[in-house]
Amino acid sequence: MVNVRDLDPSASPLSYYGSELRRLREAAGLRQAQLGEIVYCTGSLIGQIETAKKVPTRDFSERIDAALMTGGVFSRLIGLVLRSQLPNWFQPYAEMEAKAAYISTYQSQMVYGLLQTEAYARAVMATGLPDNLEELVAARMDRQRLLTRERPPMVWVVLDEAALCRPIGSSKVMRAQLEHLLSFRRERWVRIQVLPFAAGEHASLIGSFNALRFDDDPDIVYTEDLISGHMTANPETVKEAALRYAHLQASALSVEDSAELIMRVMEDRYGDRTGHGRRALA
Template sequence: MLNYTGSLIGQIETARKLPTLEFSERADAALETGGALSRLVELVMRSQLPAWFRQVAELEARAVEICTFQTHMIHGLLQTDPYVRAVLGVLDQNNLDDRTAVRLARQRIFEKEEPPVFWMVLSEAALYQEVGGRETMRGQLAHLLSFEQNPRINIQILPFSAGAHAGLQGSFNLYRFASDPTIVYTEGYGSGHPTANPDTVKDCSLRYDHLQAAALSLKDSAELIRRVMEERYGEPGDSVA
């Protein structure tokens, strides 16, 4: 009835493998649950995140606006499947399919009836950091360009020519809510640091304003992404020059 093997179903039933949304929808139809399993997928995925990151996923899910500055890598909410695999698989290939699915599931916040407004100021360096190879990077940059006409997902590139800037201390996120205080989030190796400290929030908000001012416009940012995609990563299947 599900068109899945008994072995796979058994692994999902015993929590050795994560259910995909498609699997859950088919199981709902077969078991006539009224969509109960599909509604639980997001919770299941979030429970598989590292314990220190679960609070951040909850912040992402509740925020009305997310502002992020990234120094060397595309933010997880805009990463493609191959890019995620390349990032997560650097030192650990174990359960890579499930870990990739868990990260990609966070992107479902953009499918909500009222999705958050997302701003990303991205260092130009991240366009040249060849994560996963040329085809992966071409697909990732094409994915960024797919949001050009989406007013809720905005991408600005901080060019090398900006020189010294307000984000030299590293990447950070700002989460803004309808009625709760703004949260600043920074990350280290294997740990995350969310804070609502008013002085930290004020400082990082000012820094973000200056980063946006120093960054290229949305239109010029898209043009730079397109140029790097074509000139550095070429057409699919091209040989390396």
Template sequence: MVNIRSLDPSASPLDYYGYELRRLREEAGLSQSQLGDVLFCTGSLVGQVETARKVPTREFSERLDAALMTGGLFTRLVGLVLKSQLPSWFRPYADMEARATYLCSFQVQVVHGLLQTKGYARALMGARVESDLDGMVAARIERQRIMDRENPPLFWVVLSEAALHQEVGGRTVMREQLDHLLGMQDREWVKIQILPFEVGAHAGSHGSFTLLRFESDPDLVYTEDFVQGHMTVDSAAFREGSLRYDHLRAAALSVEDSTTLITRVMEEHYGDQPEPGGSELA
């Protein structure tokens, strides 16, 4: 049975997206199943998006615009929809991140969100989130679009070596993640350094942080705890963060040596051996 749940288009970007999808589909004289055939998906998926029970992807939106000839309406809307899936406390930071011209970040335990693969992000967030996981993963991947802009920010990351060894999602996911880091190293505006274990105590022992610089706005520091994030434009805090980051970058391996270490960990720890409990095919 077709789901005819009514939506209030002003309730949220997701509700507005679903409302417009149903309206334009019906104007085109298509059933959910017929539209699904055109989009190479099920009619059930179309119905779930129409009733705001499923978050649309960017690929779905692009196909939808082509199928209904909407002039890019849904491709424009999906950015708002995905942004609305971010935690409310995180959205102000995401806005500032998208405007920054220079991002410097130190990460203690995990790969930075702008460098995560879908599989890694899903495994990481799935450890503490049960509902709306698809939407949260899609929102995290959407953030990464700033790296594909014509003028992307300069993004310099120092990762603790622990991020390479903390197995998130299994060996296959980790191999894909480390391979993705190697691919990102090829980008002119992305630099990744690894802080090796042998450094011992270091200037980032108190936790992860990110420094953001802008063309006209004040510089700011972003930190995060297990409840929410914290931004400050306090000049003393930014000065302290900059000093700590400079110490971390100086103690870390060079970009070239970091690439070598990432490659070695990927091959030695996440090679083609079977997953635990699995068996090799004859």
């Protein structure tokens, strides 16, 4: 195990978090086990976090702030810590995403990351067999906090019907995911359109992409390949992406008809097969 006295606070956000936790705990005159009792966890967990062997959660951070009366130090640090768990190539995009005033995305195979449930995200990420699955899931869930901040970005999603029909995780996971999509009907800053199979060939058969618009910076287009992601502010690329997105929106169902299709798929494909709890659509 790493000796906490040998831990380099500048090595990573997680290492800095751990060193600060140890420093403030010791300043409060508490042993690891004593602090663990106060915040309802084991002293072993405190030790693992102090030695950067375990990634803390936002809930843990808030409890530590209250216990050590830090003024919110760890609640502010945790976003940086969780973001550092994302793949290195994705971190710059996540930073830009958090600053965007308007996000538009076309997703051809799966639900957009900012709209995924935790169970759906875990099933998606598990396909890559990562060693840090839970940390990746926690980081994705933390990214979604931008949708609940005081001034969230406008998010417009065109979702291919394939993403609704592809069973990821289980029927229970998919049903909960589609219910989650439907819950955004109440949020005026999120709009979801479904591109139906009936649309046939369309403007982005080549795959998914995101476009970010900012108040004071150039627009950005983001795409991913098998290995990593790519951002560009090239004006011609941004213009081409905007044109293709306009065509996708025109080919997609209206927001209202999209919600009806999502509900229909949820009931027909992932409904209660015993007949209990099924809802009439008419």
